Amino acid sequence: MTGVTSLSGANILWTMSKAAGGEVLLSKSSDSSEEIEITGTKEFVIYFVPDDNKDFSGRYYHEVWVTDSEGVTFPALNGNIFVPTLTLKGGEL
DSSP states (O other), rough: TTTTTTOOOOOEEEEEETTTTTTOOEEEESSTTTTEEETTTTTTEOOOGGGGGGGEEEEEEEEEEEETSSOOOOEEEEEEEEEEEOOTTBBBB
């Protein structure tokens, strides 16, 4: 991640949209450890549940914004993400 030396004490915001600068369709925040968990000095995990992408499939744009322990917010990562079409069988993934 660009510009990140440590995620200690930081807040992470992940967003997904159809294109850069577009309407945010889905977001996750480390304010909730059920959405994003900081797992190391420069590592984090984003958790998804089936309902997160039930309305999405195909190519999207995503960004990660970090607010460091001093309150400075900056973009840390961006690019394309591919969301596959999920098929439910018997009500389960």
